[in-house]
Each structure stands twice: as C-alpha cells, then as structure tokens.
Amino acid sequence: MKLKLLILVLGLQTAWLLATVALQEYALATGKLILLETQRLDPRDLLRGDYLILNYKISTVPGKLFSPPVQNDLAPGTEVYVALAPGTNRFYELTRASTNAFAPLADEVLLLGKNADRAWHATNSVRVTYGIERYFVAENTGNPAGKLTVQVAVPASGHPEIKQVFLDGQPYAEAMRP
Amino acid sequence: MKHADIEKLEEAGLITAEQRDRIIVHFGLKTESANKFLAIVSMIGAVLIVAGIILLVSAHWNGIPRGAKIAAGLALMLGAHAGGWWLRAIQGKYRKTGEALHLVGSGLFLANIALLGQIYNLVSRPPNAFLLWWVGIAALPWLLRSKAQHVLLLLGFGTWFGFEVNERGWLYCGDDVCQILLYSLLGLVYLGAGWILRRGAFAEFAGVTEKLGLLLFLSFFFPLTWKEFFGANASETQIWLLPALGLVALLALAAGLRNLRALDRQWRWTWFGALLGMMVFTATVWFGCWRLGPATGARYFYWGESWSYLLGAIALFVFCLLQIQVGLQERSPFLVNTGVVFIALDIFAAYLGLFGSMARTGLMFLISGIFLIVFSVYLEKKRRMLLQQIKTPTVREAP
Numbered sequence: 001m002k003l004k005l006l007i008l009v010l011g012l013q014t015a016w017l018l019a020t021v022a023l024q025e026y027a028l029a030t031g032k033l034i035l036l037e038t039q040r041l042d043p044r045d046l047l048r049g050d051y052l053i054l055n056y057k058i059s060t061v062p063g064k065l066f067s068p069p070v071q072n073d074l075a076p077g078t079e080v081y082v083a084l085a086p087g088t089n090r091f092y093e094l095t096r097a098s099t100n101a102f103a104p105l106a107d108e109v110l111l112l113g114k115n116a117d118r119a120w121h122a123t124n125s126v127r128v129t130y131g132i133e134r135y136f137v138a139e140n141t142g143n144p145a146g147k148l149t150v151q152v153a154v155p156a157s158g159h160p161e162i163k164q165v166f167l168d169g170q171p172y173a174e175a176m177r178p
Numbered sequence: 179m180k181h182a183d184i185e186k187l188e189e190a191g192l193i194t195a196e197q198r199d200r201i202i203v204h205f206g207l208k209t210e211s212a213n214k215f216l217a218i219v220s221m222i223g224a225v226l227i228v229a230g231i232i233l234l235v236s237a238h239w240n241g242i243p244r245g246a247k248i249a250a251g252l253a254l255m256l257g258a259h260a261g262g263w264w265l266r267a268i269q270g271k272y273r274k275t276g277e278a279l280h281l282v283g284s285g286l287f288l289a290n291i292a293l294l295g296q297i298y299n300l301v302s303r304p305p306n307a308f309l310l311w312w313v314g315i316a317a318l319p320w321l322l323r324s325k326a327q328h329v330l331l332l333l334g335f336g337t338w339f340g341f342e343v344n345e346r347g348w349l350y351c352g353d354d355v356c357q358i359l360l361y362s363l364l365g366l367v368y369l370g371a372g373w374i375l376r377r378g379a380f381a382e383f384a385g386v387t388e389k390l391g392l393l394l395f396l397s398f399f400f401p402l403t404w405k406e407f408f409g410a411n412a413s414e415t416q417i418w419l420l421p422a423l424g425l426v427a428l429l430a431l432a433a434g435l436r437n438l439r440a441l442d443r444q445w446r447w448t449w450f451g452a453l454l455g456m457m458v459f460t461a462t463v464w465f466g467c468w469r470l471g472p473a474t475g476a477r478y479f480y481w482g483e484s485w486s487y488l489l490g491a492i493a494l495f496v497f498c499l500l501q502i503q504v505g506l507q508e509r510s511p512f513l514v515n516t517g518v519v520f521i522a523l524d525i526f527a528a529y530l531g532l533f534g535s536m537a538r539t540g541l542m543f544l545i546s547g548i549f550l551i552v553f554s555v556y557l558e559k560k561r562r563m564l565l566q567q568i569k570t571p572t573v574r575e576a577p
Contacts (some may be wrong), residue, residue: 003263005321010259013287013314014252017294024298051299075310076346131300136296162299 017169019061020023026084027161034084034092034109037166038148051152052135052165058094058111059133061126070126074099074115080128081158083108084164091149097126132162148172180209193514209381220278221326228285232292244297249470251290266322281326284315305341312338321382328383332368332390343419351416355409359420359460360396365394366427366453373434389512392501399456402463402490403524405531409479418462424457440508445546452500460491462486482531491528495521501562509568520559525553 038054061082063070074080080099085108087093095108102166104110113128132152146168152160181202188198201207229256258279265276294300295307312334319328344352344359351357368391375384398403401407431453438446462468468486479486498517505513529549533542 002321003267005317006263009314009317010256010283014256016310017248017252017290020294020298024294024300069475131301132299133301134301136473160347 010071024034024161025155027145027155028153028163031155031163033163034108034152034154035090037091038150046090050137050139052137052142052144052148052163053166054133054135054148056130056132056150058082059116059128061094061128062096063126065094066126067096067098068100070099074126076115076117078115080113080115080126082111082113082128084111085109097128098143109154110158111154111160130160132160135162135165136171137172138176139162141163141173144172146175179205217274217277220274221281223324224281224285225276227282227304228289231286232289247293247297248290251293255283255286255290258286262322270446277322277324277326280318280322281330284318284327284330287311287314295337297526302398303345303347305338308334308338308341319383323380323382325383325386328380329386329390332387336361336364336394347418349419351419352412352414353410354412354415355407356411356415356464358401359464360423362395362398362460363420363423363427363457365391365396365398366396366457367391367423367430369453370427370430370434372430373437374430376434376437390516392513392516395456396494397517399460399494400520400523400527402460402526403487403494403531405482405487405527405566406479407478407487409481410478417465420461425463427457428454438508441504445504446541449504450502452497454482456497459490465492487531488528491524491531494524498524506564506567511565512567514564514568515561518557518564522553522557525539526550 035060036056038056051176061080078099080097082097083095083102083104084092085095085105092109096102101109105106111130113130116127116129132150144167149166149169150162151164151166153163154160166174184193184198184207187193188195193201196541254270257509262276262279262283265279267276269276273444288307288519291307291311295302312331314326315334316331318324319331327513337350340361342349343357344350351360358577369388370391372384372386372388372391375387435446435450438449441449463486468484500519502514502517505517529546533546
C-alpha cells in the first residue's frame with residue numbers, strides 16, 4: 001500500500017515536470033516566430049545561475065496606444081493586451097494596446113502581458129512584462145557587448161516564449177564562446 | 179540498552195521475536211539511536227550531493243540537448259527514490275542510507291523545477307517554485323515515516339515563507355525589519371505542531387519539530403534585545419499577518435498543551451502563559467507600541483530609539499529561566515541547553531546595550547573580557563549541574 005502511494009506521489013511529481021515540458025515544447029513548436037529588439041542587465045539566480053534581464057522596446061507601452069485610453073496608473077498585475085506588427089526593419093513593433101481582449105489584424109501578433117509597476121506619472125506610459133524578461137546563460141557569459149535581438153514564439157494563447165537570443169546576429173551561446 | 183543489542187539477542191536465539199518486540203515497546207527503544215554516526219554522515223553526504231547537483235544545474239550545460247538534461251534529471255530523482263526504497267524496505271540493512279537517498283530524491287525534485295525554469299527561461303516568482311516543491315514532497319515524511327524528510331518539509335516551508343514575505347504579493351513585508359517577528363511566531367507554530375504530534379501515530383516526529391520550532395522562536399526573538407539593531411519600517415507591510423500567524427500558533431499550542439504529560443497542570447499553564455506573554459510582546463513591537471511600528475510610515479531607525487530592547491531582554495531572561503525549569507521536569511537536555519545559551523546571549527546583549535557606548539576605551543575591553551570568561555565558566559558549571567539533575571532518577575513518594 002505504502003509503495004503504491006509512494007509511486008503515486010512520485011508519479012505526480014514526474015507528471016508535473018513532464019506536463020511543463022510538453023506545454024513549453026508545444027508553444028515553441030507551434031507559435032508564430034517574431035524578432036524583438038532588447039537590451040540587457042546581468043544578475044544571478046540562486047538556483048538557476050546567471051541570466052540576462054531583457055528590457056524590450058515593447059515593454060514600455062505609451063498611453064496614447066491604448067484603446068480605450070488610459071489616463072492613470074493601472075493596478076500592478078493588470079492584464080494588458082498588446083498588438084505587434086512588422087516595423088520598417090525586420091523587428092516587430094507596438095501598434096495598439098488595451099486592457100480588454102481584442103482580435104488582431106491579419107499582419108498583427110497579439111501578446112498578453114501584465115502591468116509591472118506604477119510609473120504613469122513619470123513616463124505617461126505603462127510598463128508591461130510578458131514573461132520573457134529572463135534569459136539563462138552559461139556562467140560568466142552574462143556580459144555581452146553588442147546588439148541583442150530575441151526570437152520569440154507566440155502561440156495562440158498570447159503568452160510568448162524565448163526561442164533564441166542573438167548577439168550581433170549570431171546565436172548567443174556561439175557568440176559568447178571564448 | 180540499544181535497539182541493535184536486542185536484535186543481536188534475538189539473532190543469537192536468546193530471546194524470541196515476541197520477547198524482542200515486547201522489550202522494545204517496554205523500554206521505548208528506537209532504531210534511530212542505534213547508528214547515529216552513520217545517520218549523521220549519511221545526512222551530510224545527502225546534503226552535499228544535492229548542493230553539488232544544484233550547482234551543476236546552475237552552471238548550465240550548454241552542450242547537452244535539453245531533452246537529455248530533463249531525462250537525466252528525472253532519472254536521477256526517480257533512481258534516488260527507487261534506491262532508497264530498496265535499501266529501506268526490501269534490503270532492510272542500510273535503512274539510514276536509504277533515508278538519505280530519499281532525501282536526495284526530494285532535493286532533486288527542487289533541482290528539476292529549477293532546471294525547467296532555466297531551460298525554458300520561465301519568469302516566475304521564486305517563492306512559487308519553493309511552494310510547488312513543498313507541495314510535491316509534503317506526503318513523503320508520512321509515507322516513508324522519515325524524520326529527515328519531515329525536517330526537510332519544515333525547512334522547505336520556512337524557506338517558502340521567507341521568500342514569500344520578501345516578494346511582492348499577498349504576504350509582502352519586504353524591507354521591513356519587523357519580519358523577524360513573523361519568523362519568531364512561525365517557530366511557535368512549529369512548537370505547537372510538535373506538541374500535537376506527541377500523541378499521534380507519528381510521535382517520533384514530535385521532538386525534532388519542537389526543537390526546530392523553539393530554536394527558530396528564540397533565534398528570531400533574540401534581536402529584539404539588541405540596542406544597536408538597525409532597521410526599516412515599510413508602509414506596504416501586511417499588518418494582518420502577525421495576528422493571523424499568532425492565532426495559528428496559539429491554537430496549535432493550546433491543542434498540544436495536554437500532551438505535555440511530564441508537567442503538572444500548574445506548570446503546563448505557566449509554560450503556556452510564558453509563550454503567550456512572549457507573543458503579546460512581539461505584537462506590541464509589530465503594532466508600533468514602542469514607536470517602531472508601521473504606523474510611523476516608511477523610515478529607518480535604531481531599535482534603541484525606544485526602550486523596547488530592555489523589556490525584550492528581561493522578557494527573554496525570564497522566559498529562558500522558565501524554559502530551563504520545564505526542561506528539568508521534561509528531562510529534556512535540549513530545553514536546558516538552549517535556555518542556558520540564550521540566557522548567556524541575552525545578558526551579553528544587555529551588557530553591550532548598557533555599556534557599549536564605552537567600547538572605545540581600553541578599560542572597557544578589559545572588563546568585558548574578564549566578564550565574559552567568568553560568566554561563561556559560571557554558566558557552564560550551572561548547565562552541567564542542571565544536566566546532572568536530569569540524569570538523576572526521580573524517587574517517587576509512596577502514597
């Protein structure tokens with residue numbers, strides 16, 4: 001009986017781990033791939049090692065892009081829907097945003113993010129996080145010099161995932177190899 | 179008389195299996211004490227292995243495909259548990275090593291959560307990872323009847339709580355030094371849980387739960403006796419948190435109080451009253467009755483701005499005296515030892531608080547040194563005398 005219960009507990013642990021893997025892999029395999037411009041910071045995580053904090057251009061959403069208009073601070077954690085479309089270069093750029101869900105146009109991609117903090121009065125913009133702000137890297141390679149771009153897979157759910165990070169057009173790990 | 183000795187008697191055919199069981203039950207012998215050294219070495223080994231694996235994960239294995247990393251992580255975790263089960267339940271000879279392997283397996287669950295976070299660049303709140311881990315291993319102490327898993331569970335909960343209190347969200351008290359009061363009360367929750375466990379089917383978990391709880395309580399109460407303690411109040415502190423935690427602690431202590439069978443009714447309530455008094459004092463600090471609370475808004479301060487540290491020092495001193503008395507009645511060296519240690523720390527903190535401003539003079543160092551040596555010798559003598567009292571068998575008076 002005890003063995004059966006132990007197998008059940010370990011089965012649940014394994015199932016959770018495998019379900020996370022399956023969800024992430026599905027999103028990476030089926031999501032629409034877009035390129036985003038970003039800049040980095042380089043802290044360290046207690047369990048997972050060095051990582052870059054990626055600060056995207058699309059993380060700062062000007063208030064004028066919101067429909068209906070946003071006049072003031074949104075509560076931290078408020079869901080924000082953001083539409084991106086290909087810009088003049090190959091990078092996707094902000095086109096419109098809303099706190100309500102809306103259907104994207106044919107050339108648009110819809111991202112779902114959250115309002116990060118109260119910064120309205122300083123910037124007249126909303127600071128949005130998308131869950132793609134961290135990129136884990138090999139130890140002591142968190143100090144790149146060059147232009148960072150990120151290839152992101154956007155599934156239908158709107159929750160983006162990092163597929164690849166490029167440094168001056170080269171995959172990050174290759175570019176940072178000594 | 180050890181558990182292993184009784185087993186040897188049975189193996190030699192001097193007693194039957196039934197007699198062995200009766201002797202073990204009669205004298206309350208435990209297998210754990212049979213091989214303490216092996217147990218300690220196994221535990222340290224398990225902790226080192228888990229730490230090494232976590233560091234390996236954080237070192238990022240760039241060359242290995244992510245599928246291989248995940249498969250290796252899962253295989254190690256399940257393999258550790260399978261090995262542990264085989265050693266404890268099937269082979270039966272190396273039970274402590276088996277327990278250590280189960281501990282490694284539980285640690286590897288946390289490592290696997292971190293590995294997935296690293297591979298898929300998951301952005302999540304750190305306490306959530308610890309909570310998930312804690313929920314994942316919560317059933318194991320009871321299923322495996324493992325004291326080590328139980329300690330891991332308690333430490334895991336404390337770790338989650340510490341992270342949660344410092345992360346923006348429903349328990350947020352970050353940057354507020356008063357969060358030490360929460361950890362202190364968490365210790366009392368553990369102490370109460372230990373008392374409750376005394377009479378249950380898992381009575382062997384009671385001792386370690388009580389010890390961890392009391393140590394946590396005393397360690398985080400102790401800073402309240404420091405005059406030079408520097409901290410900050412945060413306006414975002416969840417003010418309801420301490421009363422809520424205090425209520426849980428109070429309920430747990432009240433529910434477990436009747437299980438303190440070595441104490442008579444009067445001492446049971448005295449001990450409960452002492453714990454309640456300490457909780458009330460922490461509440462006065464939390465609610466700013468000493469000008470240190472969040473009512474003043476976000477600001478930095480020294481603990482010595484109010485006289486709370488002096489009352490804290492007196493409260494801790496009286497509490498520790500009572501604790502030693504309870505320890506003598508319960509015949510618990512742990513209660514006596516920690517009581518003496520915290521009396522020493524308390525007196526030294528009070529001494530520094532009162533005369534610390536003279537610390538720049540050579541005479542002050544000289545007097546402090548002499549005081550420390552004489553005081554240590556006195557306390558050590560007292561401690562040995564108290565422990566001797568515990569070892570002396572009580573003589574029951576004839577009715």
